[in-house]
Amino acid sequence: MNITESLKQVLNELPEGVRLVAVSKFHPNEAIEEAYRAGQRVFGESKVQEMTAKYESLPKDIEWHFIGHLQTNKIKYIVPYVALIHGIDSYKLLAEVDKQAGKVGRTVNCLLQLHIAREETKFGFSFDECREMLASGEWKLFQNIRICGLMGMATNTDNAEQIKTEFCSLRNFFREVKDKWFSESEAFKELSMGMSHDYREAIATGSTLIRVGSKIFGDRNY
Ligand SMILES: *Cc1c(COP(=O)(O)O)cnc(C)c1O
Secondary structure, eight states: OOHHHHHHHHHHTOOTTOEEEEEOTTOOHHHHHHHHHTTOOEEEESOHHHHHHHHHHSOTTOEEEEOSOOOGGGHHHHTTTOSEEEEEOSHHHHHHHHHHHHHTTOOEEEEEEEEOSSOSSSOOBOHHHHHHHHHHOGGGGOSSEEEEEEEEEOOSOSOHHHHHHHHHHHHHHHHHHHHHHOTTOSSOOEEEOOOTTTHHHHHHTTOSEEEEOHHHHOOOOO
C-alpha cells in the first residue's frame, strides 16, 4: 500500500472526536507531501532540527506536533511555530517552554507526559509526580503555555490486555486531573495515546489524538 492508501485506511477508522497525528519522523519531505496532498495537515516529529527543517521547507498550514523528548536548550527553535508539545515531563521543562514562548509572544500548547509502560526507558511523570507538580500550583502563574491534556505510551507488547490496562489507567488519571485542576478549562481535553500497533486499543479507551507513523509511512531506517 502507498502512503495515501494507508493514510485513508487509518482515517476511516477514526470515530468523531479522534484526530490523527501522522508521525513523519525520519521520512523525507516527499512522504509528507504525499500525505499532505491526501488532505493530512497534522504531523508529528521527534527531533528538533528535523522538525524545524521540515517546517521551513513545507506548506505553512501544516500543524507540527513535537512528540519526542525535548531538551531545554532546544525549546527556542520550536516555540515560534509548534502547534502542540506532547512530551512535557518535568516542571522545569514546562517553565522553560513558558519562558521561551514569552520571548516570541506566543502561547504554546502542551501535554503532560505520564509514564504508564512497564519499560523503564520511557520518559514521563509518574502519577504521583504529576499530582505533586499540579498541587504545587506554581504552573498556574505561567502566562505563555496552555496545558491541553495528557500523553502516554503503552508497553511495547503484543498483550492487548496489558495495553488496555495501561491506557485505562491514563484515561482514569485524565479524569482525575480534569476534575481537580482543569474543570474550568476548555483547552484541557486531549488524551494523546495510541501508535501503529496499539491505536485501536487507545481509541477504545478514550484517546483523542493517535500518533501513527510506520503504519502510514512504512518502516523507518534508523
Ligand atoms: C515514533 C513515535 C510514534 C509513532 O510510532 P509508530 O509505531 O511508527 O506508529 C508515536 N509516538 C511517539 C512518542 C513516537 O516517538
